[in-house]
Amino acid sequence: MIIQLKKEIEDELANGNEYDLSLEEKAFFDALGADPDIKELMEDETLVKVAKELVELIN
Numbered sequence: 001m002i003i004q005l006k007k008e009i010e011d012e013l014a015n016g017n018e019y020d021l022s023l024e025e026k027a028f029f030d031a032l033g034a035d036p037d038i039k040e041l042m043e044d045e046t047l048v049k050v051a052k053e054l055v056e057l058i059n
Contacts, residue, residue, distance in 0.1 A: 019044070024058075025051040 013026070021029055028051035033039050042050075 019048045021048065021051065022055065024055045028054045 013023070015026075019029070025048075029047050032042075032047050032050060033044075038047075
C-alpha cells in the first residue's frame with residue numbers, strides 16, 4: 001500500500017517535468033488547470049508562465 005502511494009506520488013510529480021516546473025510551480029499549475037473554465041481559456045504554456053510568476057512573486 002505505501003509502495004503504491006509512493007509510485008503514484010512520483011508519477012504525479014513527473015507529470016510536471018515536461019515543463020521543467022518546481023514543486024511549487026507544479027502546485028500552482030495543477031490548481032489553475034483544475035478549473036475547466038481556466039483550462040479552456042488558457043493553453044498549458046500560459047498556465048506555466050502564470051505558475052512561475054506566482055512562485056516568483058511569493059518568494
